Amino acid sequence: MNLLSRLKERLGWSVILDHKVPKHSNDFGYCLGGLTLSAIAVLVVTGVILEQFYHPAPEEAYATIDFVITQVSGGAFVRNLHFWAAQFATVIVGLHMIRVLVAGAYKKPRELQWLVGAALLFLTGAFMFTGTVLKWDQEAVEGLGHNVELAEGLGALGYWFVPNFARDVPLLTRLFVAHVSMLPVLGLILLGAHFFLIRVLGISSPINGVPRKSEMVSFKEHMKRVLGYGAVLVGVLLVLSAIAPAPLGPQGVEAVEVSKPPWFVMWVYGIENLWGLEVVPFATAAIAIILIIVPFLDRVKTTDPRRRKLILGLVLVGYLVIFVLTAYAALRPPQTHLMQ
């Protein structure tokens, strides 16, 4: 008995590795969740390196990032890698959700799995927001300004985001704590639940029915496929990090509004342009509610897209609304939203 099989016997790996999954699990669309995990692995490693040099105080934060980029050997590259991995993780999570929506993978008995996934989507947003603010450049200062004003409008619900929440600890420091400890812990719990539910409920069936026994492959084969895609993703990230630096604007000046937010919240900026900052909480809450009720709204048993025109129509309309708002905000010059 070799070392690997001894470990396997003692660690109970066989529960995870020695089972069959449907053949369609190896399709690219069904590997997106695993692919996100590759991006998360890159984010964890680069994040741990970056936090060695980052000082989360408003007076020091920007200077320490400047130090990482200009003085730490390989620092700029690691930061670029962290940035690009975050961009790709967000897009892959989005594609993963689209795939689940289109294939109807949220249907009974996977309603809870869908809710955990929706929570993970919001968690991704929280990671992206806190990560953007940590840069402490102009865009970050303005982003935080918007957030504080929104939080003040929300009263008790937004109390954590108000600078007065803690007497001696700046909001930037607390957001750093959220980025490196609170959100990762929450993420681990949610990812654990997500994977546990996949193991319990199995990978969702293809839309034309339950796979036959002859269409099953070993989970190890699926893992190899996911790791292969993951390796390609890491390669792309490495190349991008070498040629395209992560943006860092000039040091933030408070009380001026001259920047636009990152692309993933550009549509929110569009809402602010058109209807004002006070509409944003309602729009966010509406999206959250729509996402939560999807499995309860789409009660038809079949996953055939032809018989789920309402839900697919909603997905398309939702995408188009976000696209139009983003394009509108991207093409307009920056506008003032605070202190109106």
Place this chain on the structure above:
Amino acid sequence: MTAGESKEGFLKVGVWDGSEGQSFDQLDPEALPHLNMYLLPYFDYYPKDSFVWLSILGVGLLVFTYKELRVSGWRKRK
């Protein structure tokens, strides 16, 4: 416009024109001893990113829908 200062009341504003090769460094530090705020240009480095990523998501939506429709027998010939 030339690099220099504009003084009105207690507020001093540094001005320069980047397209003419002027820069913040050319401002006289003696003339503006307490300069700690300067006019910022607009930052607009995200529009391209927005379109790239949103296109990927849009193409994803169309590809998955097409694929799933095909698997469901949409294009199956009798």
